Amino acid sequence: MARKVRNLLGLAVLAAVAERPMHPYEMATVIRERGKERDMGLKWGSLYTVVGNLHRHGFIEVAENARDGARPERTVYRITGDGRRELQDWVRELIAVPVHEPPRFEAGLSVWVALDPDEVIGLLRQRLARLDEENAAQRAALEAHRRQVPRMFLVEAEYDLALREADAEFTRGLLDELARGAFPDLRQWRDWHAEGGDLTGN
Known part of the structure; x- marks a missing residue:
């Protein structure tokens, strides 16, 4: 099926915020710690674009704008009901539907x-x-x-x-x-x- 966000980084972000609300830097840290960067061939330069697309399509929403001391304000996102359904449907497709991609x-x-x-x-x-x-x-x-x-x-x-x-x-x-x-x-x-x-x- 055609997805509104097709970049696998979007899948990794949805999986991360499904656990708890996070700001983009924390998302990247969690994704790296779990080795998803290698598994999905992620391109970090597009992280903020992907987060913006997920937000625009209603898959994540702003939970709060947090500031830690003198650091710049960070936007914390949480997954929405639509985002959780998109995550689950995407995972079902990846597991159940084989796609031949010649190496x-x-x-x-x-x-x-x-x-x-x-x-x-x-x-x-x-x-x-x-x-x-x-x-x-x-x-x-x-x-x-x-x-x-x-x-x-x-x-x-x-x-x-x-x-x-x-x-x-x-x-x-x-x-x-x-x-x-x-x-x-x-x-x-x-x-x-x-x-x-x-x-x-x-």
């Missing part, structure tokens, strides 16, 4: 024959090394968070790690096939680059 790696694989197989092998080795390093760091971070944060706030991080580990295992298997020369049509692929011919053999 960059998939796009690259779809045209990888443009490169020589030996170059592809080298690139896959680079990719695998990075994945293994990043996955190890992510596993360690997840374990650290588990000691402080309830699992209900970490499930998306577990899902992301599972996807990345599956990516690494696929890459490892593909690399092994290519490096051992067991990949079907590898000779034809090499000859095509060596001779500038047609992969179909014509």
Whole structure:
């Protein structure tokens, strides 16, 4: 469905203020502490624009204008009934409706024959090394968070790690096939680059 606010930062803001009223700086702090910045690919430069849009569409409202000492006045927002319904409906859609968004790696694989197989092998080795390093760091971070944060706030991080580990295992298997020369049509692929011919053999 078409949403009045489509930026995922809007979803993160609604989830934050559903807990308690907050000013935008506190929203950003809570969202960062829970790792939503990574999960949703958030762009912080649009935070105040998103908050303004949520307010304009009636999903949040001003609770108070607060001042702490000599600091500038801050507007504290709370979620409205419409905002809570929008949050719940948005979450239902994200969980229940699968959307295929081809990742960059998939796009690259779809045209990888443009490169020589030996170059592809080298690139896959680079990719695998990075994945293994990043996955190890992510596993360690997840374990650290588990000691402080309830699992209900970490499930998306577990899902992301599972996807990345599956990516690494696929890459490892593909690399092994290519490096051992067991990949079907590898000779034809090499000859095509060596001779500038047609992969179909014509």
